[in-house]
Amino acid sequence: MELSPTAYVILGMLAVHPMSGYDIKTTVDYSVRFFWAASYGQIYPELSRLSEAGLVEGAAEPASGRRRTVYRLTTAGQDELADWLAQEPQVFETRDEALLKLFFADAAPDTAAASIDAKRRYHEAVLAQLREIETTGKPEGHPSVVLRFGIESCEWMVAWCEREAGRLREGAVR
Amino acid sequence: MELSPTAYVILGMLAVHPMSGYDIKTTVDYSVRFFWAASYGQIYPELSRLSEAGLVEGAAEPASGRRRTVYRLTTAGQDELADWLAQEPQVFETRDEALLKLFFADAAPDTAAASIDAKRRYHEAVLAQLREIETTGKPEGHPSVVLRFGIESCEWMVAWCEREAGRLREGAVR
Protein backbone atom coordinates (compact mmCIF):
# COMPACT_ATOMS: atom_id res chain seq x y z
CA MET A 1 0.00 0.00 0.00
CA GLU A 2 1.14 3.54 -0.77
CA LEU A 3 0.31 5.99 1.98
CA SER A 4 1.52 9.52 2.64
CA PRO A 5 4.04 9.90 5.47
CA THR A 6 1.38 11.80 7.39
CA ALA A 7 -0.80 8.67 7.28
CA TYR A 8 2.05 6.84 8.99
CA VAL A 9 2.21 9.51 11.66
CA ILE A 10 -1.39 8.57 12.45
CA LEU A 11 -0.63 4.85 12.42
CA GLY A 12 2.41 5.44 14.61
CA MET A 13 0.43 7.45 17.14
CA LEU A 14 -2.32 4.83 17.28
CA ALA A 15 0.32 2.14 17.83
CA VAL A 16 1.13 3.73 21.19
CA HIS A 17 -2.50 3.61 22.20
CA PRO A 18 -5.97 4.16 20.69
CA MET A 19 -7.14 7.74 20.51
CA SER A 20 -9.37 10.25 18.72
CA GLY A 21 -8.41 12.51 15.82
CA TYR A 22 -8.32 15.36 18.28
CA ASP A 23 -5.94 13.44 20.54
CA ILE A 24 -3.69 12.66 17.57
CA LYS A 25 -3.44 16.35 16.72
CA THR A 26 -2.64 17.24 20.35
CA THR A 27 -0.02 14.51 20.59
CA VAL A 28 1.59 15.47 17.26
CA ASP A 29 1.77 19.11 18.38
CA TYR A 30 3.50 17.93 21.54
CA SER A 31 6.00 15.65 19.84
CA VAL A 32 6.79 15.06 16.16
CA ARG A 33 5.56 18.44 14.87
CA PHE A 34 9.11 19.80 15.03
CA PHE A 35 10.07 17.53 12.15
CA TRP A 36 6.66 16.47 10.85
CA ALA A 37 3.63 18.68 11.40
CA ALA A 38 0.01 17.68 10.75
CA SER A 39 -3.24 19.66 10.69
CA TYR A 40 -6.88 18.70 11.27
CA GLY A 41 -7.41 19.16 7.55
CA GLN A 42 -5.15 16.17 7.03
CA ILE A 43 -5.90 14.07 10.08
CA TYR A 44 -9.67 13.68 9.80
CA PRO A 45 -9.87 12.84 6.08
CA GLU A 46 -6.85 10.54 6.48
CA LEU A 47 -8.52 8.69 9.34
CA SER A 48 -11.52 8.07 7.07
CA ARG A 49 -9.29 6.72 4.33
CA LEU A 50 -7.31 4.52 6.71
CA SER A 51 -10.55 3.21 8.16
CA GLU A 52 -11.88 2.41 4.69
CA ALA A 53 -8.60 0.65 3.92
CA GLY A 54 -8.99 -1.43 7.05
CA LEU A 55 -5.81 -0.18 8.71
CA VAL A 56 -7.61 1.49 11.60
CA GLU A 57 -10.97 0.96 13.26
CA GLY A 58 -13.07 3.67 14.83
CA ALA A 59 -15.49 3.20 17.70
CA ALA A 60 -17.86 5.77 19.16
CA GLU A 61 -16.68 6.46 22.69
CA PRO A 62 -18.38 9.58 23.93
CA ALA A 63 -16.55 11.14 26.86
CA SER A 64 -18.90 12.98 29.18
CA GLY A 65 -21.61 13.68 26.63
CA ARG A 66 -19.32 14.85 23.80
CA ARG A 67 -19.44 12.65 20.74
CA ARG A 68 -16.04 11.15 20.15
CA THR A 69 -14.56 8.50 17.88
CA VAL A 70 -11.61 6.57 19.22
CA TYR A 71 -9.50 4.83 16.62
CA ARG A 72 -7.23 1.85 17.12
CA LEU A 73 -4.84 -0.01 14.82
CA THR A 74 -6.03 -3.17 13.16
CA THR A 75 -3.63 -6.07 12.64
CA ALA A 76 -3.28 -4.93 9.02
CA GLY A 77 -2.48 -1.45 10.31
CA GLN A 78 0.23 -2.81 12.60
CA ASP A 79 1.76 -4.71 9.67
CA GLU A 80 1.59 -1.62 7.45
CA LEU A 81 3.36 0.46 10.11
CA ALA A 82 6.06 -2.19 10.62
CA ASP A 83 6.62 -2.41 6.84
CA TRP A 84 7.02 1.36 6.60
CA LEU A 85 9.41 1.47 9.54
CA ALA A 86 11.59 -1.14 7.82
CA GLN A 87 11.86 0.94 4.64
CA GLU A 88 14.62 3.44 4.08
CA PRO A 89 13.58 7.01 4.99
CA GLN A 90 13.48 9.21 1.89
CA VAL A 91 12.35 12.68 2.89
CA PHE A 92 14.86 15.13 4.30
CA GLU A 93 13.70 18.67 3.74
CA THR A 94 14.46 21.97 5.36
CA ARG A 95 12.92 25.38 4.73
CA ASP A 96 14.85 28.02 6.62
CA GLU A 97 13.98 31.57 5.67
CA ALA A 98 16.72 32.96 7.92
CA LEU A 99 19.44 31.07 6.06
CA LEU A 100 17.86 32.23 2.80
CA LYS A 101 18.01 35.88 3.86
CA LEU A 102 21.52 35.44 5.18
CA PHE A 103 22.54 33.92 1.85
CA PHE A 104 21.28 36.97 -0.04
CA ALA A 105 22.49 39.48 2.56
CA ASP A 106 25.24 40.82 0.29
CA ALA A 107 22.40 42.84 -1.29
CA ALA A 108 21.68 44.49 2.10
CA PRO A 109 24.53 43.65 4.51
CA ASP A 110 23.02 45.41 7.54
CA THR A 111 20.13 42.90 7.58
CA ALA A 112 22.37 39.87 8.19
CA ALA A 113 22.63 40.32 11.95
CA ALA A 114 18.84 40.49 12.35
CA SER A 115 18.35 37.28 10.33
CA ILE A 116 20.85 35.38 12.48
CA ASP A 117 19.24 36.86 15.57
CA ALA A 118 15.78 35.70 14.51
CA LYS A 119 17.13 32.22 13.82
CA ARG A 120 18.73 32.13 17.27
CA ARG A 121 15.49 33.20 18.94
CA TYR A 122 13.53 30.59 17.01
CA HIS A 123 15.82 27.78 18.15
CA GLU A 124 15.82 29.11 21.71
CA ALA A 125 12.01 29.05 21.71
CA VAL A 126 11.95 25.46 20.42
CA LEU A 127 14.60 24.51 22.96
CA ALA A 128 12.45 25.88 25.79
CA GLN A 129 9.47 23.84 24.56
CA LEU A 130 11.54 20.67 24.24
CA ARG A 131 12.98 21.08 27.74
CA GLU A 132 9.46 21.59 29.03
CA ILE A 133 8.44 18.34 27.31
CA GLU A 134 11.45 16.59 28.82
CA THR A 135 10.61 17.58 32.38
CA THR A 136 6.82 17.24 32.24
CA GLY A 137 6.55 14.33 29.79
CA LYS A 138 9.51 12.23 30.94
CA PRO A 139 9.56 10.29 27.65
CA GLU A 140 11.27 6.90 27.42
CA GLY A 141 12.43 4.57 24.67
CA HIS A 142 12.93 5.85 21.14
CA PRO A 143 10.88 9.03 21.57
CA SER A 144 13.35 10.09 24.25
CA VAL A 145 16.24 9.59 21.82
CA VAL A 146 14.51 11.86 19.32
CA LEU A 147 13.80 14.41 22.03
CA ARG A 148 17.49 14.41 22.98
CA PHE A 149 18.29 14.96 19.32
CA GLY A 150 15.96 17.94 19.26
CA ILE A 151 17.47 19.46 22.38
CA GLU A 152 21.08 18.92 21.37
CA SER A 153 20.62 20.09 17.78
CA CYS A 154 18.84 23.23 18.99
CA GLU A 155 21.68 23.89 21.41
CA TRP A 156 24.13 23.55 18.54
CA MET A 157 22.05 25.92 16.39
CA VAL A 158 21.88 28.54 19.13
CA ALA A 159 25.64 28.29 19.69
CA TRP A 160 26.30 28.66 15.96
CA CYS A 161 24.08 31.74 15.78
CA GLU A 162 25.84 33.32 18.74
CA ARG A 163 29.27 32.58 17.32
CA GLU A 164 28.38 33.86 13.86
CA ALA A 165 26.66 36.96 15.22
CA GLY A 166 29.93 37.70 17.03
CA ARG A 167 31.96 37.26 13.86
CA LEU A 168 29.59 39.62 12.04
CA ARG A 169 30.02 42.26 14.76
CA GLU A 170 33.79 41.95 14.43
CA GLY A 171 33.37 42.69 10.74
CA ALA A 172 34.67 39.31 9.60
CA VAL A 173 32.09 39.29 6.78
CA ARG A 174 31.39 42.16 4.51
CA MET B 1 3.80 43.64 -2.20
CA GLU B 2 3.19 40.08 -1.04
CA LEU B 3 5.36 37.55 -2.82
CA SER B 4 6.11 33.93 -2.03
CA PRO B 5 9.56 33.23 -0.56
CA THR B 6 10.41 31.42 -3.77
CA ALA B 7 9.84 34.67 -5.66
CA TYR B 8 12.47 36.25 -3.42
CA VAL B 9 14.87 33.43 -4.24
CA ILE B 10 14.56 34.56 -7.85
CA LEU B 11 15.02 38.23 -6.96
CA GLY B 12 18.02 37.34 -4.79
CA MET B 13 19.65 35.33 -7.55
CA LEU B 14 19.11 38.11 -10.09
CA ALA B 15 20.64 40.59 -7.63
CA VAL B 16 23.98 38.79 -7.98
CA HIS B 17 23.82 39.12 -11.74
CA PRO B 18 21.25 38.86 -14.57
CA MET B 19 20.48 35.36 -15.83
CA SER B 20 17.91 33.11 -17.47
CA GLY B 21 15.33 30.93 -15.75
CA TYR B 22 17.48 27.95 -16.58
CA ASP B 23 20.49 29.62 -14.94
CA ILE B 24 18.42 30.38 -11.85
CA LYS B 25 17.45 26.73 -11.53
CA THR B 26 21.08 25.61 -11.94
CA THR B 27 22.30 28.15 -9.40
CA VAL B 28 19.59 27.26 -6.88
CA ASP B 29 20.47 23.57 -7.22
CA TYR B 30 24.06 24.45 -6.51
CA SER B 31 23.39 26.67 -3.50
CA VAL B 32 20.19 27.38 -1.56
CA ARG B 33 18.37 24.16 -2.47
CA PHE B 34 19.53 22.55 0.78
CA PHE B 35 17.25 24.89 2.70
CA TRP B 36 15.03 26.26 -0.07
CA ALA B 37 14.45 24.24 -3.22
CA ALA B 38 12.76 25.50 -6.42
CA SER B 39 11.57 23.72 -9.56
CA TYR B 40 11.06 24.87 -13.17
CA GLY B 41 7.32 24.63 -12.52
CA GLN B 42 7.72 27.52 -10.09
CA ILE B 43 10.53 29.48 -11.64
CA TYR B 44 9.14 30.15 -15.12
CA PRO B 45 5.60 31.19 -14.09
CA GLU B 46 7.07 33.25 -11.24
CA LEU B 47 9.39 35.07 -13.65
CA SER B 48 6.34 36.01 -15.75
CA ARG B 49 4.53 37.33 -12.70
CA LEU B 50 7.56 39.28 -11.47
CA SER B 51 8.00 40.73 -14.94
CA GLU B 52 4.36 41.81 -15.07
CA ALA B 53 4.76 43.38 -11.62
CA GLY B 54 7.75 45.34 -12.89
CA LEU B 55 10.22 43.77 -10.45
CA VAL B 56 12.29 42.09 -13.15
CA GLU B 57 12.86 42.76 -16.82
CA GLY B 58 13.52 40.12 -19.45
CA ALA B 59 15.52 40.59 -22.61
CA ALA B 60 15.99 38.12 -25.45
CA GLU B 61 19.66 37.19 -25.48
CA PRO B 62 20.08 34.10 -27.63
CA ALA B 63 23.32 32.29 -26.91
CA SER B 64 24.69 30.50 -29.98
CA GLY B 65 21.37 30.14 -31.77
CA ARG B 66 19.35 28.93 -28.77
CA ARG B 67 16.55 31.27 -27.79
CA ARG B 68 17.14 32.60 -24.30
CA THR B 69 15.62 35.25 -22.04
CA VAL B 70 17.94 36.90 -19.58
CA TYR B 71 16.25 38.63 -16.66
CA ARG B 72 17.64 41.41 -14.52
CA LEU B 73 16.31 43.23 -11.45
CA THR B 74 14.59 46.57 -11.92
CA THR B 75 15.05 49.31 -9.33
CA ALA B 76 11.65 48.34 -7.92
CA GLY B 77 12.88 44.75 -7.74
CA GLN B 78 15.99 45.80 -5.82
CA ASP B 79 13.82 47.73 -3.35
CA GLU B 80 11.45 44.78 -2.97
CA LEU B 81 14.38 42.45 -2.24
CA ALA B 82 15.88 44.88 0.29
CA ASP B 83 12.48 45.26 2.01
CA TRP B 84 12.12 41.49 2.29
CA LEU B 85 15.65 41.07 3.64
CA ALA B 86 14.86 43.62 6.36
CA GLN B 87 11.79 41.68 7.52
CA GLU B 88 11.95 39.05 10.21
CA PRO B 89 12.26 35.52 8.76
CA GLN B 90 9.13 33.48 9.56
CA VAL B 91 9.51 30.05 8.01
CA PHE B 92 11.46 27.37 9.84
CA GLU B 93 10.33 23.93 8.74
CA THR B 94 11.88 20.52 8.81
CA ARG B 95 10.61 17.27 7.38
CA ASP B 96 12.83 14.42 8.48
CA GLU B 97 11.43 10.98 7.81
CA ALA B 98 14.33 9.29 9.61
CA LEU B 99 13.53 11.08 12.88
CA LEU B 100 9.87 10.19 12.35
CA LYS B 101 10.69 6.50 11.97
CA LEU B 102 13.06 6.63 14.91
CA PHE B 103 10.33 8.23 17.00
CA PHE B 104 7.94 5.35 16.25
CA ALA B 105 10.62 2.66 16.45
CA ASP B 106 9.23 1.26 19.71
CA ALA B 107 6.72 -0.49 17.41
CA ALA B 108 9.60 -2.27 15.57
CA PRO B 109 12.82 -1.72 17.57
CA ASP B 110 15.11 -3.52 15.12
CA THR B 111 14.42 -0.84 12.49
CA ALA B 112 15.88 2.01 14.56
CA ALA B 113 19.50 1.38 13.60
CA ALA B 114 18.70 1.45 9.87
CA SER B 115 16.84 4.76 10.18
CA ILE B 116 19.77 6.39 11.98
CA ASP B 117 22.10 4.88 9.42
CA ALA B 118 20.10 6.32 6.52
CA LYS B 119 20.09 9.72 8.18
CA ARG B 120 23.86 9.55 8.63
CA ARG B 121 24.37 8.61 4.97
CA TYR B 122 22.10 11.44 3.85
CA HIS B 123 24.06 14.03 5.79
CA GLU B 124 27.34 12.53 4.61
CA ALA B 125 26.19 12.85 1.01
CA VAL B 126 25.17 16.49 1.50
CA LEU B 127 28.48 17.12 3.26
CA ALA B 128 30.40 15.77 0.28
CA GLN B 129 28.44 18.06 -2.07
CA LEU B 130 28.98 21.10 0.14
CA ARG B 131 32.72 20.43 0.40
CA GLU B 132 32.82 20.09 -3.38
CA ILE B 133 31.07 23.47 -3.66
CA GLU B 134 33.55 24.95 -1.19
CA THR B 135 36.60 23.84 -3.16
CA THR B 136 35.31 24.44 -6.69
CA GLY B 137 33.10 27.49 -6.05
CA LYS B 138 35.24 29.32 -3.51
CA PRO B 139 32.28 31.42 -2.32
CA GLU B 140 32.82 34.68 -0.48
CA GLY B 141 30.72 37.08 1.59
CA HIS B 142 27.46 35.92 3.13
CA PRO B 143 27.01 32.87 0.89
CA SER B 144 30.25 31.52 2.35
CA VAL B 145 28.87 31.96 5.88
CA VAL B 146 25.82 29.94 4.91
CA LEU B 147 28.00 27.30 3.28
CA ARG B 148 30.05 27.00 6.48
CA PHE B 149 26.77 26.59 8.36
CA GLY B 150 25.82 23.76 6.02
CA ILE B 151 29.14 22.01 6.42
CA GLU B 152 29.35 22.35 10.18
CA SER B 153 25.73 21.41 10.81
CA CYS B 154 26.12 18.32 8.60
CA GLU B 155 29.24 17.36 10.51
CA TRP B 156 27.30 17.68 13.75
CA MET B 157 24.47 15.55 12.33
CA VAL B 158 26.85 12.82 11.20
CA ALA B 159 28.55 12.81 14.60
CA TRP B 160 25.19 12.57 16.37
CA CYS B 161 24.13 9.65 14.17
CA GLU B 162 27.40 7.82 14.86
CA ARG B 163 27.16 8.42 18.59
CA GLU B 164 23.53 7.36 18.76
CA ALA B 165 24.08 4.30 16.56
CA GLY B 166 26.76 3.28 19.06
CA ARG B 167 24.41 3.72 22.01
CA LEU B 168 21.79 1.61 20.21
CA ARG B 169 24.33 -1.18 19.65
CA GLU B 170 25.21 -1.10 23.33
CA GLY B 171 21.54 -1.63 24.07
CA ALA B 172 21.09 1.70 25.82
CA VAL B 173 17.61 2.02 24.25
CA ARG B 174 15.00 -0.67 24.13
Added chain:
DNA sequence: GAAGTCATGTAAACGGTTACATGATTTT
Protein backbone atom coordinates in the same frame (compact mmCIF):
# COMPACT_ATOMS: atom_id res chain seq x y z
C1' DG C 1 24.07 9.35 -35.09
C1' DA C 2 23.10 9.28 -30.27
C1' DA C 3 23.37 11.23 -25.94
C1' DG C 4 23.71 15.13 -23.31
C1' DT C 5 22.87 19.84 -22.37
C1' DC C 6 20.68 24.32 -22.91
C1' DA C 7 16.33 26.34 -22.76
C1' DT C 8 11.31 27.29 -21.99
C1' DG C 9 7.15 26.22 -20.74
C1' DT C 10 2.42 23.85 -19.23
C1' DA C 11 -0.89 20.69 -16.93
C1' DA C 12 -2.13 17.54 -13.63
C1' DA C 13 -1.70 15.99 -9.35
C1' DC C 14 -0.47 16.25 -4.59
C1' DG C 15 0.18 17.50 0.07
C1' DG C 16 -0.74 20.72 3.19
C1' DT C 17 -2.57 24.99 5.53
C1' DT C 18 -6.15 28.10 6.71
C1' DA C 19 -10.47 29.43 7.57
C1' DC C 20 -14.84 28.36 8.55
C1' DA C 21 -18.84 25.93 10.62
C1' DT C 22 -20.94 23.56 14.34
C1' DG C 23 -21.94 22.33 18.93
C1' DA C 24 -21.29 20.45 23.52
C1' DT C 25 -18.90 20.68 27.87
C1' DT C 26 -15.90 22.71 31.28
C1' DT C 27 -13.61 26.29 33.56
C1' DT C 28 -13.24 30.94 35.02
Added chain:
DNA sequence: AAAATCATGTAACCGTTTACATGACTTC
Protein backbone atom coordinates in the same frame (compact mmCIF):
# COMPACT_ATOMS: atom_id res chain seq x y z
C1' DA D 1 -22.23 34.66 31.47
C1' DA D 2 -18.11 34.33 28.93
C1' DA D 3 -14.05 32.08 27.59
C1' DA D 4 -11.64 28.04 26.89
C1' DT D 5 -11.47 23.42 25.58
C1' DC D 6 -13.07 19.16 23.46
C1' DA D 7 -14.40 17.38 19.18
C1' DT D 8 -15.32 16.73 14.15
C1' DG D 9 -15.37 17.98 9.83
C1' DT D 10 -15.27 20.58 5.03
C1' DA D 11 -13.94 23.83 1.34
C1' DA D 12 -10.97 26.91 -0.69
C1' DC D 13 -6.68 27.94 -1.56
C1' DC D 14 -1.67 27.68 -2.11
C1' DG D 15 2.84 26.21 -3.15
C1' DT D 16 5.25 22.63 -5.05
C1' DT D 17 6.55 18.53 -7.59
C1' DT D 18 6.31 15.63 -11.51
C1' DA D 19 5.68 14.59 -15.94
C1' DC D 20 5.35 15.91 -20.32
C1' DA D 21 6.24 18.53 -24.64
C1' DT D 22 9.21 20.89 -27.69
C1' DG D 23 13.34 22.09 -30.01
C1' DA D 24 18.05 23.55 -30.93
C1' DC D 25 22.79 23.07 -30.24
C1' DT D 26 27.01 20.45 -28.58
C1' DT D 27 29.78 16.67 -27.45
C1' DC D 28 31.01 11.95 -27.81
